[in-house]
Amino acid sequence: MSAPWLAEVAERTVAAGLHRAPVARQANGSEINLASNDYLGLSTHPEVIAGAHAGVDAWGTGSTSSRLVVGTTQAHLDFEDDMARFLGAEAALVFSSGYLANIGAITALVGRGDLIVSDTGTHASLIDGCRLSRARVVVVDRGDHEAVRRVLADRSEPRALVVTDSVYSVDGRLAPLRELYAAAREGGATMLVDEAHAVGVRGPGGRGLVAECGLAGSDGLIVTAVCSKSLAAQGGVVAGSRLLRDHLIDHARTFIFDTGLNPAAVGAAHAALRVLMDRPELPLRLRSNAQRIAAALGAPAPDSAVVSLIVGDPVAAVTAAGICRDRGVLVGCFRPPSVPEGTSRLRLTVRADVDEATLDLVADVVRDALAEVGRTDVETVR
Structure with missing residues (x-):
């Protein structure tokens, strides 16, 4: 062109x-x-590499189709079960990327005539999900839970969704999840938390900031995560209730019309999850390293x-x-x-x-x- x-x-x-x-x-x-x-440095870990090889050996190089045709393998389901347990959720659904997981979840949950309350720190995938949903979107200052509370109280829409990152990707700061969740529930809204930069970094054994805040498995709370960071592979995950999983299978276009996550990535992510569960000290070492280099550079102690x-x-x-x-x-x-x-x-x-x-x-x-x-x-x- x-x-x-x-x-x-x-x-x-x-x-x-x-x-x-x-x-x-x-x-x-x-x-x-x-x-x-x-x-966590797991992309070259022998067990993670072996997991990728095992996926290819068992299923070939590609998932061959949408998850709803023949693109779902037993490996997908086993990984979803273990990921749900790790995050403290009833169920989980794997998408072919974190970007598509966020877009699919948001657009399946809200649409025209609904409200989304987002903030200025959200990742591009959340922003694009908000835009594609066609819901009314109100953007508040990052972490401003009182602003979230005011917007929800003033709304006319019957259905509302609050979206945020738990760890903001640009500067690594933490969102006030307890306060945001309280504001969402008081306002009758569902809350979606992107834990992309928190899984493997924060929480007990790296289970994320949602778990650290004691919110894992809470009613009206949806967690999204990725397999491309601490889990050293590729893919995205949405975790919540079993009813949510069923709803996404029926309505999330980025799940329905996309080829399933390839077997090598599923195998690698599952193996990385097992390594993390076996070595819960890894997130602590990670944060200690971050604090060391920040101190050497005269920067504030990081949260992530x-x-x-x-x-x-x-x-x-x-x-x-x-x-x-x-x-x-x-x-x-x-x-x-x-x-x-x-x-x-x-x-x-x-x-x-x-x-x-x-x-x-x-x-x-x-x-x-x-x-x-x-x-x-x-x-x-x-």
Whole structure:
């Protein structure tokens, strides 16, 4: 496609420092990777790799069709059962990605004539689910449970849904889940919590912030999670009541019309879940590592695996990330629209399998990179 407007948009994007280009990792690469979401370091764990192989050996490379045709294997059902038990829910349903799980759940639960109360920190998948639902959407400040309470009290719609991330993906801060849930229930609303960055990170044995807050299995509470972060594979999960699972099977378009999650991913995610259940100390080690590197950089103690270092200008953020990469350290670089204007940042996602000496080395590299782009006072980096 050679439409002139594409070239114009590309030029403006580059000038603003917002152009993105995938950088391929090499299989034998020696970089220290603190840009991934492989929080527990399980993507290369022998048992997880064996789980992926076992899935392929038993079922082949693909699920071959929608889950509702012949795309459901016994492996899908076994993983759903164990995932539900792990999250403290009655039942769970696996989608082929976390993005599709959020979109499918929201659009199956609310539509025209309904209300969604979201906040400014939600992930793009939640935002897109809200848009596609065609419900009225009211956005409140992140974590503002009193605003949620006011919106619900003033609504005219009979059905309402409150959506939030438990751990905000950009800066790793925690949502006030107890207060949000109380506001939702008082207002007669259902609440959906995305635990993508909390499973394997927070809660007893890594069961998430919902479990940590004592809300697992609560009435009117739906949990979504992913298999692509702490579980080191791919896929998304919606957990809640058995009635919810049945409803999603009948009404979630991203489940009905999408090919089922492939057997290798199911096998790997299930194996990773078993490793996590066998080693409940992994989330504690992960958070200890995050606190160590944050302290070395003069950043506040993090609530999760994410250490977010605001640079401000997107060009400076890209430059700093490039300096780190050239010195053998991979860090995330977040720019608008992923973050608000003026808050472009380096985003470090720490892993449980990184030793202290490596963390100290990374801190030195990142500190030097920030200094080279004019951010010498790292204590002010939030």
